[in-house]
């Protein structure tokens with residue numbers, strides 16, 4: 001019987017919760033503050049005031065309210081979960097993880113907290129742990145849409161597509177209709193080479209990026225007619241995207257049909273190499289912070305099918321090691337700005353349509369003896385970069401060098417005609433190039449590690 005005994009304040013809180021989810025933030029906040037005046041010691045009311053304040057965009061104020069709520073009721077799992085959410089939005093993932101863990105300890109069936117914890121772990125590159133969190137969230141609430149789609153995305157990210165596919169199939173059968181299901185299902189199918197099935201999902205999705213993946217699948221299947229129909233439609237719509245630019249270049253090599261590139265005409269000419277050792281104390285400003293990261297035992301790595309005898313870190317290092325990399329980040333931002341301002345490339349679409357806001361996404365690639373990296377582009381980037389932290393001594397003039405090319409050598413109809421360039425790289429070089437440009441590494445032989453900080457300018 002006790003469970004049905006709801007007092008006046010409980011009812012008021014329930015009404016307030018309904019307002020929070022349905023009414024405008026202003027109305028919910030006014031009501032919450034009114035209820036707060038009547039119940040100054042109600043942690044639940046303070047929690048709602050904090051959440052509504054956050055919705056309005058005043059983060060500092062909202063943290064004060066959460067603090068007050070937790071001083072009154074330290075075991076309020078919702079407030080810990082919400083605080084974690086705020087910390088995540090401020091890119092403070094260490095605090096976010098602590099808050100989510102606390103919420104989970106207090107309520108082991110808290111599906112939201114498990115899901116949020118999984119997302120935070122996924123962003124900082126702990127995908128395996130993220131997968132466990134999403135599974136725990138689903139254990140608590142099997143029909144939780146967010147946890148199921150996040151599980152599918154995380155499994156795809158770490159190369160466990162065969163496990164991800166049933167997640168998306170289950171979502172398609174559910175009552176949820178969301179373009180993200182089709183897009184991410186398409187990505188999982190594309191990654192296992194089921195291009196035709198992937199195309200169907202990309203067609204269903206209304207997300208912009210799905211169109212580029214659709215084009216890529218049509219290209220990889222070698223369906224020239226469909227490929228050119230889609231390509232021409234995208235060009236007519238004035239779409240500017242590195243995947244589109246890359247596929248345009250690759251099709252010009254493979255199918256010998258030329259279109260004006262809607263991202264960057266001649267990306268090889270827009271490749272730039274800068275010797276940072278002439279401008280900076282490279283050892284102190286670059287090698288020392290990167291070595292500090294590499295020596296961190298908690299550093300996590302992801303599966304990278306293109307990489308042989310090497311390892312790639314997981315997550316965005318500029319977020320995970322913000323303080324350690326702050327010096328490198330500001331130097332890179334300066335060099336990126338020089339690159340962008342160069343009048344030589346001012347008429348290229350990727351410069352004209354340069355993202356108003358962007359973030360840097362960074363990861364480390366370490367390679368051992370005989371290490372190599374197969375041709376690829378960075379799908380998320382706008383401008384890509386490689387910073388050579390250590391290049392071992394060369395046993396031949398080209399060993400360990402970077403190659404930029406318009407298409408994979410094996411497929412290209414005319415591999416030597418200005419479609420490929422071998423870039424001699426040494427410790428201290430910074431390379432910047434349009435994200436549409438394919439690139440790979442020539443294998444090398446050395447007892448020394450080859451260390452590269454790779455990064456992308458990613459539109460926000």
Ligand SMILES: [Fe+2]
Pocket residue numbers: 376377378439454
């Ligand atoms: Fe790369």
